[in-house]
Amino acid sequence: MSRISLLADSLYYIEEHLTSNIKTEDIAAACFCSKSTLEKLFQCLNHISIRDYIVRRRMTLAAKLLLEDSSISILDVAVKYGYGSNEAFTRAFKQVWNCTPAEYRKSDHKYSALFPRLLCPLEEGDPYMKERKPVDISELYDLFLERRHCYFVCSDIKCLVPINEISHKAGDLAILESMNRLQEVAGPEDVVFRIGGDEFTLLTASDDITYAQSLADKLISMNGNPFDYEGTSIPLTLHVAVTKQDEGVLKYNHLFANLHDAIRVGKE
Numbered sequence: 001m002s003r004i005s006l007l008a009d010s011l012y013y014i015e016e017h018l019t020s021n022i023k024t025e026d027i028a029a030a031c032f033c034s035k036s037t038l039e040k041l042f043q044c045l046n047h048i049s050i051r052d053y054i055v056r057r058r059m060t061l062a063a064k065l066l067l068e069d070s071s072i073s074i075l076d077v078a079v080k081y082g083y084g085s086n087e088a089f090t091r092a093f094k095q096v097w098n099c100t101p102a103e104y105r106k107s108d109h110k111y112s113a114l115f116p117r118l119l120c121p122l123e124e125g126d127p128y129m130k131e132r133k134p135v136d137i138s139e140l141y142d143l144f145l146e147r148r149h150c151y152f153v154c155s156d157i158k159c160l161v162p163i164n165e166i167s168h169k170a171g172d173l174a175i176l177e178s179m180n181r182l183q184e185v186a187g188p189e190d191v192v193f194r195i196g197g198d199e200f201t202l203l204t205a206s207d208d209i210t211y212a213q214s215l216a217d218k219l220i221s222m223n224g225n226p227f228d229y230e231g232t233s234i235p236l237t238l239h240v241a242v243t244k245q246d247e248g249v250l251k252y253n254h255l256f257a258n259l260h261d262a263i264r265v266g267k268e
Helices: 002-014 024-030 034-044 050-068 072-080 085-097 101-106 127-130 137-147 160-166 168-183 209-221 253-267
Strands: 150-157 193-194 200-202 226-229 230-237 238-244
Touching: 002 024, 002 034, 002 050, 002 085, 002 238, 024 050, 034 050, 050 072, 050 085, 050 101, 072 085, 072 101, 085 101, 101 127, 127 150, 127 200, 137 193, 150 168, 150 209, 150 253, 160 168, 160 226, 160 230, 160 238, 168 226, 200 253, 209 230, 238 253
Parallel strands: none
Antiparallel strands: 150 200, 150 238, 193 200, 226 230
16 A cells, blocks of 8 residues: 555544544554554654644534534533543643633634645645645635635745744644634635645635735734743744636636645745
């Protein structure tokens, strides 16, 4: 089995069992490989451990459920995603969202998939393998079609590596802060979603470039503002780019690549 096939099978298994008592041994057995082989491959290609990936996917889906269904209790959400107590669930949730489930639910937070499902490169040597972390944004495809003439505002963190060198937790907080800034400037009909490691995109509901540029200008005005990490203020700056998809036929893979290309051009 190729590395790509093995990774694809493991990601599929994880996604299908996020509400089960999933263990790395179970994933490896389902993929017909050893636990150590799978752990090394997953870490190497995704730059995250299997355990941490599962926690982040569960907390992303838990956050969505907390906002979508006000009738469900936090404990029920905890149990659904494999936690036997509010305390354990709250620790995991706060690790990802930097707030408690109760605080998240009470805020006027607009849901965004902080950790969308990872996708596999189609083949060995795929440039996404080295340069990008392809993620699943297919649930938004109908919205993309509906807003095919609307503008995107794309962002990428400038100099994330030095922040990660402070600690991976600091890097996670930088990514969360980046998403929060896009949500802060977004209008009521705009949608924020993640398209890679530290890249986010805001899809506007407008075909007016002046509106999109005004959002970009607001983001740029925040550059240098710090976020707090354990009492230390860390400045955060975003590369920002405005783009629009002008293809006659909207192809999902092309859209994903074009959004990344817009960010790359914005850095130049």
